[in-house]
Amino acid sequence: MSEPVRFDAYMDEALYGASGFYVRGGQPGSRAGDFATSVELGSLFAQCVAAYLDRTWHELGQPDPFVVIEGGAGRGTLCVDVLTQVVECSDALHYVMVERVATQRKVAEARIGARGVVHPVAAVPDLPSGPIVGVVIANELLDNLPFRLLERSHDDWQEVHVQRDEATAVEELYPAAADAVNMAAALAPEAAGGARIPLQLRSAVWVRRALRLLERGRVLVFDYGVPHTAELAQRPQSEWLRTYQSQRRAHNPLHAPGTVDITCDVAFDQLPPGATLATQAEWLAAAGIEAMTADARALWEQSRSKPAADALAARTLLDEAAALTDPDGMGAFWAAEWQAAQ
Numbered sequence: 639m640s641e642p643v644r645f646d647a648y649m650d651e652a653l654y655g656a657s658g659f660y661v662r663g664g665q666p667g668s669r670a671g672d673f674a675t676s677v678e679l680g681s682l683f684a685q686c687v688a689a690y691l692d693r694t695w696h697e698l699g700q701p702d703p704f705v706v707i708e709g710g711a712g713r714g715t716l717c718v719d720v721l722t723q724v725v726e727c728s729d730a731l732h733y734v735m736v737e738r739v740a741t742q743r744k745v746a747e748a749r750i751g752a753r754g755v756v757h758p759v760a761a762v763p764d765l766p767s768g769p770i771v772g773v774v775i776a777n778e779l780l781d782n783l784p785f786r787l788l789e790r791s792h793d794d795w796q797e798v799h800v801q802r803d804e805a806t807a808v809e810e811l812y813p814a815a816a817d818a819v820n821m822a823a824a825l826a827p828e829a830a831g832g833a834r835i836p837l838q839l840r841s842a843v844w845v846r847r848a849l850r851l852l853e854r855g856r857v858l859v860f861d862y863g864v865p866h867t868a869e870l871a872q873r874p875q876s877e878w879l880r881t882y883q884s885q886r887r888a889h890n891p892l893h894a895p896g897t898v899d900i901t902c903d904v905a906f907d908q909l910p911p912g913a914t915l916a917t918q919a920e921w922l923a924a925a926g927i928e929a930m931t932a933d934a935r936a937l938w939e940q941s942r943s944k945p946a947a948d949a950l951a952a953r954t955l956l957d958e959a960a961a962l963t964d965p966d967g968m969g970a971f972w973a974a975e976w977q978a979a980q
Contacts, residue, residue, distance in 0.1 A: 640802060642810050646784040646840070648800035652895040653782065659896055660739045675778045676860065676918070676968055677716045680958040684719030686925035687775065690858070691720070694773055695727035698854055702730035703758075705772035707765065707851075709844065710779030711735035714746030714761075721757050728757070732772075735761045765844075768851030776844075777860045780909075781901040783844060786837040787879075788814055788822050790829040790871070795822045798834075800892065807892040825867035825907065833871040836879070838908045845909050845976070852978035860918060862971045863904030870905060878903040906974060913976050919969030922962055931959045 653659050676683040695704050704727050711717060717735050724731060737743045743761040750759050765774075787798040789811060797814040800807050814822070818837060826835050848857045864870060870878050881891050881898040891900045906915060916924070934952035941949035963969040 642799035642801040642812075645787040645798045645800055648802065648807065648895070649784040649891070649900050652891070653784070653900060654738060655896070657896045659899055660742070662896060663741070676962055676971075677719075677777055679961055680955070681719045681723070682927065682930065682955065682958045683777075683922075683962055684716055685723045685930055686922050686927055687716070688720050688723035688725075689925050689930075691724055691731075691773060692726035694856055695730065698771060700727075700730070701771040701854075703732045703770075703772075704730040705732045705734065705770040707734040707736060707770075707772070707774045707848070709736045709765065709774065709776035709848070710782065711737045711746060711761070712742050714749045716777060717746065717759065718749055718753055718755070721755050721759075722753075732758045733760075734766060735759065736763070736765055737761060738763055765847050765851060769853035770851060770855070771853050772855045774848040774852065774855070774857045775859070778862075780838070780841040780844065780859060780861050780904045781863070782899070783838070783840040785841070785902055786818065786839065788818060788835055788837060790822070790826070790831055790833045790835075792831045795819045802892075802895060807895055809892065825905070826871040828868065829871040834875045835867050835871050836902050836905065838902070838905055841904060842909050849910065849976055849978055855978050857976040857978070859974050860921075860971055861904045861974075863906055865915065865972075866907050867905040870903060904972070906972060909974065910976065913974040916973050917965075917969060918971040918973055919963040919965060921973035922969075927959055927963065931955055 651658060654661060691704075691706060695701070698704070706720075708717060714735055717733055721731070721733060735743070735746050737746060740763070743763070747761050788795050789798060795814040795818065796811040797818060799810045799812055801810055802808070821837055822829075822835060826833065829835065845857060845859070879891065879900075879902050880887060881889060881900050883898045889898065891898070906913070934955040937949055937952040938945070938956060942953075945953065961968060
């Protein structure tokens with residue numbers, strides 16, 4: 639057995655190490671992947687993002703270049719779809735895909751090349767340096783960033799460490815460092831004995847870095863989570879620390895490291911202050927999803943008794959919109975937007 643490491647170090651290795659889940663080929667996708675995100679349901683989410691980018695470009699004074707940086711770009715699905723949907727900012731748009739896993743970047747670059755995209759597009763392993771004028775966007779990235787895991791004991795907080803070998807891993811609890819204790823006490827002051835919370839320091843750092851590279855612009859992230867960490871302390875860990883494989887909830891994150899995706903509800907109060915929070919359903923409504931699906935809705939209503947191919951395509955679009963805005967599903971995710979200096 640190796641020396642115990644903090645849970646965030648264990649998670650980083652299990653996801654991004656040499657035999658980690660993403661390095662071994664784990665990926666999102668509507669059918670073949672391990673989990674589905676808003677991006678993989680179809681192109682409607684990207685159409686809403688494109689409309690947001692067009693509007694933001696005007697609000698920022700029509701800068702040229704207008705730089706869009708996507709964190710956790712994966713195989714480039716959102717990039718490809720956005721670049722086919724933008725209108726107003728198209729000529730000024732420079733797109734940067736940030737993807738840590740080299741194999742995913744190569745796939746994204748190949749897809750961009752195969753589509754004959756004319757916009758300047760780059761694929762890089764980390765956030766670039768600034769200053770830029772534009773938008774930094776991330777969809778379901780923060781839930782995958784490794785986090786520390788703390789447990790409330792009767793008189794203090796302890797931190798979860800993991801001891802592992804090639805096939806197994808076991809938890810060990812150690813007294814938490816003073817800074818972690820202070821943070822946990824501030825975030826969940828009423829936590830009962832045995833309660834657990836994540837400390838999502840890497841997510842907070844990522845957002846701060848994104849804000850710092852903007853001379854002017856926006857940071858926009860979508861993810862599942864809760865406004866306050868204290869809400870997580872009141873729930874079993876299994877409800878907010880989850881694993882996925884082949885479109886299904888999977889096993890304990892300590893079992894067979896590297897074989898499953900590990901995710902966590904994002905506690906938005908741990909991120910930098912100043913964000914405007916809305917549910918994904920509210921954000922999509924503001925982006926114009928109703929108008930984007932109006933023709934499909936009218937066509938389906940007219941043809942639903944004897945649907946032809948075009949009516950069935952309209953039904954597919956309406957099903958996609960329903961999934962994106964479902965109040966018991968993706969519609970309950972959060973959209974958080976920060977504004978950099980104007």
